[in-house]
Every structure is written in C-alpha cells, then in structure tokens.
Amino acid sequence: MKNTLRGLREDMGWTQGHLADRLDVSRQTVNALETGKYDPSLPLAFKIARLFDRSIEEIFDPDG
Amino acid sequence: MMTSNLDRSEQSRGDRARGWAYVREFVPAMLAYCVVLVLVLTFGDLDGTSPWRFLWAVLPVLPLIWVCITVVRHLRRLDDYQQRLTLQSLGVGFAVAMAVAVTMGLLGAAGLQTLVTPWIIFGAGMAGWGITSIVVARRA
Numbered sequence: 001m002k003n004t005l006r007g008l009r010e011d012m013g014w015t016q017g018h019l020a021d022r023l024d025v026s027r028q029t030v031n032a033l034e035t036g037k038y039d040p041s042l043p044l045a046f047k048i049a050r051l052f053d054r055s056i057e058e059i060f061d062p063d064g
Numbered sequence: 065m066m067t068s069n070l071d072r073s074e075q076s077r078g079d080r081a082r083g084w085a086y087v088r089e090f091v092p093a094m095l096a097y098c099v100v101l102v103l104v105l106t107f108g109d110l111d112g113t114s115p116w117r118f119l120w121a122v123l124p125v126l127p128l129i130w131v132c133i134t135v136v137r138h139l140r141r142l143d144d145y146q147q148r149l150t151l152q153s154l155g156v157g158f159a160v161a162m163a164v165a166v167t168m169g170l171l172g173a174a175g176l177q178t179l180v181t182p183w184i185i186f187g188a189g190m191a192g193w194g195i196t197s198i199v200v201a202r203r204a
Contacts, residue, residue, distance in 0.1 A: 017076035025143040027076045032204055038145045 002061045006034040008052045023047055082141050089134040097127035149200045157193025164188040 009019050009030075016034070020027040023044065032038035033048075040048065040060075049056045075083070101124045104110070108120035139150060168181045178184075 015074075017074055017079070020076035021078050024078060026079050026082075026146055027074075028079075028201075028204055029143050029145040032145055037204065038148075041144050044144065 001039045002036060003033065003059050005030075005048065005059060008054070008059065009034075012052075022051055082138075085141065086134070086138040089137060090131065093127060093130040093134050097124055097131055100124045100127050145204075149204055150197075153193050153196035153200050156196040157189045157191075160192030161185050161189030 009016070014022075016030045017027045020030045023030070024047075025044065029038065033040060045056050045060060049059060052059065104120050104123050108117060108123075110117050110121055139147060142150060165185045168184060172181070
C-alpha cells in the first residue's frame with residue numbers, strides 16, 4: 001500500500017527516529033511503513049492520521 | 065544526490081530505551097544462569113551415585129526460566145512490525161529444531177545413539193533463529 005508518510009515527515013522536518021518516538025514504534029517500523037513493506041495496523045494508522053491531522057485515506061492509498 | 069539529514073538511520077530514543085531495558089533484564093538473568101551452571105558443574109557431583117545429582121543437574125533450569133521471562137518481556141515491548149519479524153525468525157528456528165529432532169530420532173532408531181543429540185537440536189534451533197533474524201533484519 002502506497003503512502004505519503006515520508007513526504008509528510010520531511011515537511012515537518014522530522015527524522016525517522018523522531019517520528020518513531022512520536023508514534024511509539026521503532027525507527028525500523030517507520031522505515032518499513034515509508035517504503036511500503038509494512039501496512040500499519042488500524043490503531044497505528046489512526047495514530048499517524050491524528051499526528052499529521054489528516055484522514056487515513058489522505059495518507060494511505062489502498063490501490064497504490 | 066545529497067542525502068537528506070532527515071534520512072539518518074540512527075535508533076530512536078524509544079529504540080534505545082527498549083534495547084537498554086532488554087539488556088538490563090537479560091544480562092543479570094544470563095549471569096545467574098552461568099553462575100549456577102558453574103556451581104553445578106563444580107559441586108554437583110553429576111558423575112556420582114547420589115540421587116541428589118538429578119536435582120543438581122536441573123538447577124540451571126531455574127535461571128533459564130528467568131532468561132525466558134526476560135525474552136518474553138522484550139517481545140511484548142516490541143511493536144507489531146517487529147513482533148512480526150521476530151515471529152518469522154522464531155518460526156524458522158522452531159521448524160529447523162523440529163526437523164533436526166525428527167532426523168536425529170530416525171537416526172537413533174537406526175542405531176545411531178549419541179548423548180549430544182539434545183544439544184544438536186538446541187544448536188540447530190538457535191542457529192535457525194539467529195540466521196533468520198539477521199536475514200529478516202537486512203530485508204526489513
């Protein structure tokens with residue numbers, strides 16, 4: 001599943017490690033999310049959406 | 065192309081905290097295991113005839129349970145993705161251990177008996193877990 005997480009993070013000027021701390025996950029997990037190797041659980045997807053003040057659909061593209 | 069400073073692959077504070085928590089719990093448990101093992105091998109008289117030698121022989125299992133608890137606590141601290149990766153490597157380690165156990169069992173049925181069979185199974189399982197962990201971590 002494609003997503004815009006990397007762009008959103010960079011817009012905020014955050015490192016992967018900083019975003020990982022904000023989401024309470026590992027940096028490895030943030031990297032896997034950004035590269036599309038891992039689709040987040042629903043709670044994590046909601047957490048990401050809330051953090052960037054976007055809807056889940058704006059960040060994650062199920063058809064991607 | 066210049067690499068962005070935001071692409072640094074250093075661990076997050078949470079990663080470091082989780083790592084240290086694991087080390088803090090795992091190292092004392094392993095040290096206790098080593099100490100008990102040395103005591104058992106030194107004073108246990110495992111080659112003797114006393115029935116107490118069986119109790120001595122299984123004493124290291126107690127700190128080993130402590131080690132297992134620290135590993136489980138570490139697994140519970142991981143996030144979903146890391147748990148999934150860990151589960152993959154544990155699954156491969158388990159499958160390898162079972163395959164080697166069956167192989168050694170068949171060889172035993174054919175008359176090849178050896179005292180180190182349990183350690184071969186243990187080693188194969190741990191090697192399967194360890195190697196798969198490295199492969200999975202590199203691909204992640």
